[in-house]
Amino acid sequence: MDLSKYAALFLAESREHLAACNQSLLEWERDLAATEPVGNLFRAIHTIKGMAATMGHDTVAALAHRTESLLDAVRGGRVAPSPDVVQLLFSAVDALTTAVGRVGRGEAEDDNEHGALLADLDAAAGAAAGPADLADQAGPADTAPLRSRLVEVVIRPMAPLRGGRALLALRRAEALGRVQDVRPGAHMFERDDFDGxxxxxxxxxLDDGMVExxxxxxGDVEQVLVGDAVQGGSVAARRQIRVDLGRLDALMKQVGELVVARNRLADIAGRSGEAALGETSERIARLVSAMQGEVLAARMNPVAEVFDRFPRVARDLARDLGKQVRIDAEGGSxxxxxxxxxxxxxxxLHLIRxxxxxxxxxxxxxxxxxKPAEGRVQLSATRERNTVAIRVSDDGRGIDRAAILVRGRRDGSIGPDVTVLSDDLLLRILARAGFSTATRVSGVSGRGVGIDIAVTRARALGGTLSVTSEQGKGTTWTLRVPLTLAIVRAxxxxxxxxxYAVPIAFVAETVEFDARxxxxxxxxxxxxVRNHAIPTxxxxxxxxxxxxPPARRPGIILEVGERRAALVVDRLLGQQDIVVEPFEAPDGLPPFLGGATILADGAPALILDAAALV
Amino acid sequence: MGHSVLVCDDAIFMRTMISDILSQAGFEIVGEAESGVQAVQQYRSLRPDLVTMDIVMPDMGGIDAVREICKEDPSARILMCSAMGQQALVVEAIQAGAKDFVVKPFQPSRVLEAVQRVLG
Structure with missing residues (x-):
């Protein structure tokens, strides 16, 4: 096992624990009857012992072990707390600090240096412990040799490519010991809908603290639960309370304001160049991000809540129409x-009708x-980047392109030169309000096909609607919507x-636009770009x-479903979480401007609608 | 002297950006490669402390380059540069031996964090 990569971690953690030890000792010294400082000291020293033994720093481990023995005796009431004991423990913490310092500087450990101190510690503890035998003497808390334990890892919800991050976390675990029973299987890491x-x-x-x-x-790890905590965590996760949606909305709005304020603060801190302000700003930024993640998570509900309504509706509709239809749903979670x-x-509902x-x-x-007498309508939801694609597929007759072409020519929406209807063009015609090829008016989907409503709604949500259809085989509608409405990474x-702000959900990559x-x-x-021609x-x-324009310009590759476009701009100005403000488009504004936001520096900016640009 | 870095990306824009971020943080850019084949060749001759590797490149993609480099030097420290939606590719790259990844468009702080993790 290659431990060198944990050296920095060991040092940082040990120093933290030693600093905490000094605090606890000071606290204890003021009130010798207090038990809490003793417990804290015991746990800190115990953790240091476990880490040092793992890293092979025997001097540190031995010192920690003997210190722990004395603390255990005090904790167990076998040794009475006294100013002398506290003083001895101060000396032990000093010695540990020195020994850890040597490790940090890469100096050799000196076993003899602490001889007198070790003797004093043993004497004070009643010499019960004897010479250190770390394997046997592993403390009562949580270090057991070769213990097998359950570990639960949660990757941050907002982290990009969570599957990749999960695999890196798993790799780190594999460096610590044997990893088994990975659930869900590691193949899930490759899927876009892996929830992290x-x-x-x-x-x-290793002890649990070191594993964590x-x-x-x-990186990007939200939570690590080790051993018993896993069970406790899962139980805790199942406990629920009802919250008025209005409260969550209000909370979300507040967090939105907080995000804007945070961005503003980061901007001011960046320009002031003052280190303390910068650090505080970064800390606030992290806290706000975490809070934003929590609030977003609290607002999340499974798609099944909507899907579950449809089988019954579909059954009734099918009966009215004299058809046999089975409706299946997947991805409801x-x-x-x-x-x-x-x-x-x-x-x-419009699409299903x-x-x-x-x-x-x-x-x-x-x-x-x-075909079988019973038709099938398949509903599915899949995660695609920061969007969810919801598909409604049927195995019916498909859209009659010839009829649409004739109809479109007649009303002038298709020029005479168009002979083949692409899926895009098809959608554009179907989405015209009131367009219908239906030769009869049915009570179900009315005169129009309702596609105009679906398209309008998708656009209003910052999403898209697309269609593919094959004559005789069936039609698939895809509604792509963002995971959340309020805050968008742009x-x-x-x-x-x-x-201008471009929602990151639709940005595939950025490249250099080269006129050549x-x-x-x-x-x-x-x-x-890499042998693919992308419209600019x-x-x-x-x-x-x-x-x-400047000589060197970046191109932002936008990707909406299968369609791509390279948006050529003057320069890139970084990423920001933006809060989408309600937007009443003034007359004459180009259709690709889909909203407005306030940037970090307080200035307003318009949000580009990727779907209208590709 | 900062750690030495080999930057591999087929876009000059990206190479420049990564080089700027890393050199400002005190790293020394010792080489640049614009294809997988070049990345492997340069790694062989430069033996840098760190490699940043684009996933999609001409002449042997980034993942094959990682595989090739790790075959010759299992301790190679390679940071993948990926784009949104390349989950499966990133997973494959890590399985091939990459140590971490960052996602375009880059934020300098995220790049430096990942570099620290790889070198740490």
């Missing part, structure tokens, strides 16, 4: 912000087409003197800024 929580069994000789510290060192969840029910009414054929038609981009790599695809300018959108041009 996993457990495993660890067999090794080592795993936390993997995926969670969404309550506010998002409340908004997706209606558009999903649409599938039942226009998609699924009558049993006779299905049998004639060689990449800030500048053009001219203006700043520009080509044209179907009359549109496109830049080549020049933000300068779109918002009408005059003057010359």
């Amino acid at each position: 929580r996993f457990t495993f069994r660890l067999t090794g000789d 510290a080592a795993i936390r060192a993997a 995926i969670e969404l912000d309550r506010a998002v969840l409340d908004e997706i029910g209606e558009p999903l 649409n599938a039942l009414d226009h998609g699924i054929e009558s049993p006779a038609d299905r049998i004639a087409a060689g 990449l800030l981009a500048g053009v001219g003197d203006e700043r 790599q520009v080509s044209a695809v179907r009359d549109r300018e496109a830049m080549v 959108v020049h933000l300068r041009r779109e918002v009408g800024i005059e003057g010359n």
Whole structure:
């Protein structure tokens, strides 16, 4: 086992514990009858012993062991507390500090240096302990040789690529001992819907504190529960109380304000250059982030809450229509912000009605087409980056593109040159308010197909709606919505003197826009990134800024579902959590401006709607 | 003298950005590579303390480069530079031997934290 990487951890933790020991000793000295300082001292010294023994620092371990023995005797009432005992323990803590200091400087340990002190400690403890035999004498608390214990790790909810982070945490655990029974299996780490929580069994000789510290060192770890705590944690997690949604909304709003204030503070601290202010600002930033994560987590509810409504509705609809339909749902455990969840029910209902009414054929038609009489509608939810994709798929007749083409030509929405309807174009036509190819008006989905409503709702949520359809095989609608509405992580981009926020959920990467790599695809300018031509959108041009752009410009690769675009801006200005403000678009504002926010420096900025740009 | 770093990314923009972040923090950029093949060759000759590796690169991708480098030097310290949505690739890179990862677009503090973890 390579322990060198824990050296820094060992030093930092030991120093912390030794500092705490001095505090406890001072406290104890003031009131010799107090038991709490003794307990604290015992635990701190015990932890140091466990770490030192693991690291092979025998002098430190022996000193800690003998100190612990004396503390144990005091704790157990076999040795009466006295000023002499306290003084001796002060000396022991000093000696430990010296010994740890030597380790830190990489100097050799000196076994003889502490001979007199060790003798004094043994004498004070009644010489009961005898010479150190660490394996046998491991304290009563939590160090047992080669103990197997359950470990639960939770990766921070806001951390990017939680699966990768989880694997790094697991790697750290593997360096400590044998890892078994990883749940969910490590293959889950590769999935986008992995929720960042996993457990495993660890067999090794380290104490729980060291295990936790080592795993936390993997970064972005929210929580590590070791041993008994795992059970306690799970039980605690199941305890619930009812909270008025209004309170959560109010709390969320407050946190939103706090995020704006935090960003502002960070900005001021950054410009002042004062170290103490910077540190405090960073600390506040971390606390606010943690709080934001907690509030968001409290607002999360499983998609199943919405999905569960549909089977019954679908059954009744199918009966009215004289059709046989089975509706299945998967991914119901995926969670969404309550506010998002409340908004997706209606558009999903439109899509399901649409599938039942226009998609699924009558049993006779299905049998004639060689399909089972019973049609299927599949609902599914999957995590994709910071969005959730909800799909409604049917195995019905598919959308009749020819009929739509004819209809679109007649009302002038499709030019005469268009002969093939792409999925995108199809959606645009279907989304026109009131558009319908239905030759009859059914009582179910009415005259229009309700797609306009679904599209509008998706856009209002900062999400997207897309469709794929194959004649005779079926249609799949995909509604993509953000995990949460209130606070969005955004990449800030500048053009001219203006700043714009691009929600990070739709940013695949940033590249350098190089005019030499520009080509044209179907009359549109496109830049080549790793052999793929991506259409470019020049933000300068779109918002009408005059003057010359800088020579070196970044391109932000936006990705919405399968579609991509390279947004060329003047410069990137970093990331920020932004609070989306209610936004009443003034007349004449380009459609790709989807909201407004207040930036860290107090200035307003507009939020770009990625879906309208790709 | 700061730790030596080899920066591997096919975009000059990214290389410049990473180099700036790390050199400002006291690291010494000893080499840059713009393909997986170059990364392996440069690692062989430079033996840097740290490598930053883009996942998607021409001529042998970042993950294969990690595999190749770790085969020759199992103690190599490689930090992957990934993008959102590359979960499966990042997992594969760690299995290949990468020690940590950062996600584009970069925040300097996150990059430095990850570097500290890798070197720690």
